[in-house]
Amino acid sequence: MTEKILMKGNEALAEAAILAGCRHFFGYPITPQTELAAHMSKRMPKIGGVYLQAESEVAAINMVIGASAAGARAMTSSSSPGISLKSEGLSYLAGSDLPAVIVNVQRAGPGLGGIQPSQADYWQATRAPGHGDFRLLVFAPSTVQEMVDLVGIAFDLGDKYRMPAIILSDGLLGQMMEPVVMPAGSNTKVPERPWATCGHGGKREHNIINSLYIDPPNMEAITKARFRKYEEIKEKEQRREEYLTDDADVVLVAYGASARISRSAVDMARKEGIKAGLIRPITLWPFPDKAILSKKAAKAFLCVEMSMGQMVDDVRLAINGKKDVIFFGRTGGMVPTPAEVLKEIKKIKGGI
């Protein structure tokens, strides 16, 4: 399948997960991720896969834990309030070194919030997806095509590093339709998992999937080993896309839906002779700080988000006070316009 087809983001992501070898999906209804689970419920029975509507988000992520422990590529999807319920499971996945893919089609929060698109779960995904010392791989698609492409990468890297991965999407990307090309050669061959609890068959010692280490020195050693792995990931797996950054005075930093808007704003600025550019993080963790640091010509950074300012923390950490980092955002389900962003660019340009 190499021709372009028109698909909704949520459905395209679901189909791509199947092409990546996912045969176990556990979900619970919530807007705006509905189409994703609906697509799985339609497809899985036809390909010998499992679609199960759990009794709660909590149960769904624990079913993912079970299926992953048993050696399967497993996935669950939800939207912001539901991801909060999955926190416990995310922590156990990380503590048990289990791969899995969790999709967050973000909506506005806190609380029940709203059902319009938002990027207000950045902190949750990159800082505190659950209790304890751990990280998750976090991918941020900005097109329907990327909803497709990043799922396979999330499964593969999850398996490579034995850790869960989040696809941090939003209601805008989930609901929009765009032409996509599905991966031609589906990589349904799931890597060997010698650690899986799938029955020892009398051929090996029993495997144990566990996150309990009651002895503090042991717990510290295991956590430190996990963080050495995280260091390797920070070194090797930073992903981003850059647009007109080489000579840019003002470098915008935006991911997902707000990156689409920021790109339009950069074009508008360029037409007016302002040297603007865009860094679009594709991995939110590991955050592409190397790319940000490499922009020597930049005089200021403008972070554009659909939140009150969350990723801007990571930009500031990368810049470490050396240059101005300015934030512009809309929240509560409001989407910034390119004109609004252009206005912010001009404000900065006036000051540098």
Next chain:
Amino acid sequence: MKFQRPHALTKTEFHYCPGCSHGIVHRLVAEAIDELGVEGRTVGIAPVGCAVFAYNYFNCDMVQAAHGRAQAVATGIKRALPDGVVFTYQGDGDLAAIGTAETVHAATRGENITVIFINNAIYGMTGGQMAPTTLPGQVTQTTPYGRSTKDAGHPIRVCEMLATLDGVALAQRVSVDSVKNVKIAKKAIRKAFEYQMEGKGYTIIEVVSVCPTNWGLSMQDSLEWLRGSMLPHYPLGVLKDIGGGKEGKA
């Protein structure tokens, strides 16, 4: 006949308190696994509670689940390994308080899993707090004046509740307080595993158990309290059995 350690138990010594029922029930589960010859395709799920270290005691593959989530984890495993034999081992707080939703829904889906449910009417590992199965009037750390049903509600009869659900193939309450009852318990656990292997649906064996440490009683007095106070509230017997072999309907 030589009395030996079942192969399905590791050589790790149990950490359980003197008089605790866990040791006997672990052995019965291991004997069932041995007799059915399924250790190589069995996956067990350890709970949060005193039996959290069960993953060190059973020789089959083991997963340690979050508090209350054992049956959701078991569901994921069983759906990935339909030919596997999957059991959870849970206490009353784990199964009937924080894990009630997971329990009821695994049961009503008729998940082909076996649940070993230890009901000792108390939270053991955290030091003796009120459990969902604590009896009216029973003194615990968090019901120091006795469980008041007005304030703290009534204990849950789990097997009676689950027996009303169509997905349940076997729900039986047993005890290990006497040789006779140990034999009945052993047969029940084995039957539950057999039903699972025949694909009959959800099976649960509730074991009314003692906790001398947190009950503050001697081993002998604990057994007397179990018989005199717990069994009248939690009567032993089969609450539901759809029948084994060809007779039973899936």
